[in-house]
Amino acid sequence: MIEELRLKNFEGFKDEKITFTRGLNLITGRNSVGKTTILDAIVYTLYGNVPGIENRLLVRREKGVRDMETYLRFRSPVNGSKVEILRFAELRRNRFATKEARLIIDGREVQVEGLEDLRRRITRLIGIGYRAFNWIIYSRQGRLNEILEPRREDMDAILQITLLREISEQLNMVIKDLKGTESEYRIMKAQIIPLREERVEELQREVNELNTELEDLKSSLSRAEDPAVKRLLRKVRELEEAKAMLLEAVNSKKSILARYGLKDIGSVKREFERLGERLKALEANSKSIEEKIKKLRDKETKVYGELKVLEDSHKTRLELKVKGVAKCPTCGQKIDEETLSSIIENEKLKIADLTERLKNMQSRREKLESELELINREINEIHRRRERLNMLMNSVSEYDVRINEKKSIVNSIRLDIEGTLRRLGLDLDPDDPKLYERLTEIFQAPREIEEKRKRAKILEEKLIEKLSELEKAKSELNKLKTRLRELERKSKVISLASNLRERISNFIKERRDDLLRSIALRAQTIFMSLTDQRIYTSFRIDPEN
16 A cells, blocks of 8 residues: 655654555564654654654754655555655744645645645545554554553544544534634635735736836837937026026015015005005194194293293282281282282182193193104104115016016926927926926936836836736735635535534444444354353443443
8 A cells, every 4th residue: 555655854764765565564673773763654644643752853853954854655545546645844943843735646736725634635545534543553562552451432443433533523623613714704805815906906006117117218219319309408408597597586576575574566565555654644643743732832831921920929919918018019009918818828829720730731741742752753764664665666676577587588498398398299397397307317328228228128027027926916816715705605614514513423422332232242142152051141332441
């Protein structure tokens, strides 16, 4: 059945090839030369494990060795097909990991979905599972007692119901896998497939960009020798210079306006007119205040005169009172002392009243004079500002003339460039600040043209490579979508698998009981045939022991 075994870095074997012949093959040798290792390698290659040995201990213990490979070729006892199994493993930080496992049947590789799927396929090809194989076909050294006193699961292997139990266990694993299907489905749908679709879109964009760039290169190469190009480049430079001069004039105008806190000539005129209106209002107010001051001065003079006359008269009467003169010095009329005192008192009151009135008038006049001084200052300031604004308007007008001249030059050159671009079939904006750079990218010198030819060749090769990547990415995406549909189908069979597992469990119990009864009857028949005495009424096998 087994035809060939190859080992690389498996336990004590560094690189070995073993060929088996038909019939019985005898493996002889001293202790510890690797006889058991050959059997371990067969079991490992078939099922991925060796009973009682950790997989990491199977890798050859030699400095620098990390990788292990095994190969097994045999004929299936089930259908006679030629089966080849290859396993590639490595140690990662002292942890065993299977890098790749391959299954080839009759020269054609079979796609396997993980190590469990490979084990299931091997079980079908051999006709017996891992546990039954290690009980019925292969027994390691020191396991004779286990054969003579088997455990229940080992007896199940002998009764040939282990396969059903393994199927039940595999159903458990399937159900477990299916329960994780939803998570895998969600991750695939929400993350993996969108990322692959994004990658396909990205590759498609890259292909489109490469096509576009390649077409542009070929187009620019065909137009590079056009005599109109030099004139166009010269005009673009002239346009840049004219725009720079226009911008300089505009900035100078803005700078002048900014010094006065203004934005444009309209705001200058509005400010000039506003100051004019303010000036009129201030002048009218100034005139009104001057008239008020004049009237107050007149009233002050009149009150001051009355006060002086009254003070002189009061002084005279005081002197009369001191001298005791009984006659008025003015009119000669006789005045008694009481009357004189009354007159003096009245005069004092009038003097105080006139003095208070005079002070109030002076205070009002001084206040009006202060207000008038402030108004006159503001009037003078407005006059100065209006003069400056008038000069500013003249300067701005001069800049406007210069700006209009520069605009006319810019528009003329721009129209010329626009027409040339149209004739050359170039979809470029004449106002693009990088127009000259864009044109020099399209129309180059002979050396640069040669570089473009080389670049075009590189782009063609890169385009072929990207197209290949794109096709591969699309193929992988289609496989993932197929897998997604398969996951959708698998998610619907959890209930079916659970029911099947329960039915198999019931069948195993019934089958085991039937087999044990059949064995008991067979044993009774054999023992009865050994004697002519009918001393055995029945045989009973303990199903639990």
